[in-house]
Amino acid sequence: MKILVKLSIQLLLFCLYAASFPVNAQDFSPQLTEYGHPDLRGVWNFSNKTPLERPERFGDQEFLTDEELASTLQSRVESVAATAAREAATSERILTTQNARSVGAVNNFWFESDALGENGRTSLVTYPRNGRFPDVAPGTLIQRSDANGVTVIPGDRPVRFTHGGISSDGPEDRGLSERCIVFNSGPPMFSGPYNNNLQIFQNSDHVVILTEMGFDARIVPLEKTEHVDTAITLWSGDSRGYFEGNTLVVESRNFTDSIASIGMRQVAYGSAKNRLLIERFTPTAEGSLDYEITIDRSRYISRSNSNPYADDKDRRKAIRVCLPCWQLRIEKYFARSALEGI
Numbered sequence: 001m002k003i004l005v006k007l008s009i010q011l012l013l014f015c016l017y018a019a020s021f022p023v024n025a026q027d028f029s030p031q032l033t034e035y036g037h038p039d040l041r042g043v044w045n046f047s048n049k050t051p052l053e054r055p056e057r058f059g060d061q062e063f064l065t066d067e068e069l070a071s072t073l074q075s076r077v078e079s080v081a082a083t084a085a086r087e088a089a090t091s092e093r094i095l096t097t098q099n100a101r102s103v104g105a106v107n108n109f110w111f112e113s114d115a116l117g118e119n120g121r122t123s124l125v126t127y128p129r130n131g132r133f134p135d136v137a138p139g140t141l142i143q144r145s146d147a148n149g150v151t152v153i154p155g156d157r158p159v160r161f162t163h164g165g166i167s168s169d170g171p172e173d174r175g176l177s178e179r180c181i182v183f184n185s186g187p188p189m190f191s192g193p194y195n196n197n198l199q200i201f202q203n204s205d206h207v208v209i210l211t212e213m214g215f216d217a218r219i220v221p222l223e224k225t226e227h228v229d230t231a232i233t234l235w236s237g238d239s240r241g242y243f244e245g246n247t248l249v250v251e252s253r254n255f256t257d258s259i260a261s262i263g264m265r266q267v268a269y270g271s272a273k274n275r276l277l278i279e280r281f282t283p284t285a286e287g288s289l290d291y292e293i294t295i296d297r298s299r300y301i302s303r304s305n306s307n308p309y310a311d312d313k314d315r316r317k318a319i320r321v322c323l324p325c326w327q328l329r330i331e332k333y334f335a336r337s338a339l340e341g342i
Helices: 066-095 331-339
Strands: 011-015 042-045 125-127 142-144 197-202 206-211 217-221 238-244 247-253 267-269 276-285 288-296 320-323 326-328
Touching: 206 247
Parallel strands: 011 320, 217 238
Antiparallel strands: 011 288, 042 197, 042 326, 125 320, 142 267, 197 206, 206 217, 238 247, 247 276, 276 288, 288 326
């Protein structure tokens, strides 16, 4: 494993993509900007199809065998073909039906969840060893939804999951993505069905992280200054950044109470009100970034799942999630060539 477990206080979610890292990834020397910082500029893709939690049938098996990986890839090919046939039949039915009541929805053409490389993992969660989320601490508020948004599951505001709703009486009763407020682009950032791209801009004292999904631009000052007053809360938090060697570290806090500490499409755990989110962007090879996310001081993970490898004097907790390594899209090279001579 390239990155060892951090302090057991921490809820760790990170990009590892161990199967594709070069042996000397830690010794990789990235190009520098004109300001002397590692050059992270470009358009990056973070698509993947590895499940977040490991199917129980795999137990503690962390990686697929060659045969299992080949079978998985073949299943995906067959699934794409079956989807194409089904969508073609639907299109034909609509086009040949007078006064059709529905023209369908977004088809598979618009989806881009295929990774640019395969990590061969059975899950993105790498700790606990069974690849599944541990039990939450007693008293943690858990909101669950119908991820398809069809069935209403009664509950209380604020709605912190992204899809579905607790009623249809008003926008506040619907998921955050349905309201176009919070998407899989975070922060933190997870792969979704499409728009899994972001662009990084840099100058001497700022970094801008522009996500395609939601078109949200986080402007990150490169300074270890105090965050804004705690009375000011934001959907994306208040961010500060700095470099540790080749790694860009972005610390965000002051999140609104209206989002979850750990929020996904169909479930939300707790509140992000007191969350400290630490993101680490590390170039590991030309065209590859290691993305590590730390959710610190999480109060929602059971103590019985504390990290066995770390100092446990603070009774802290940890989960590790491994995401496929980000891949640089060709636009980066276009951007560089366009700047030559200016």
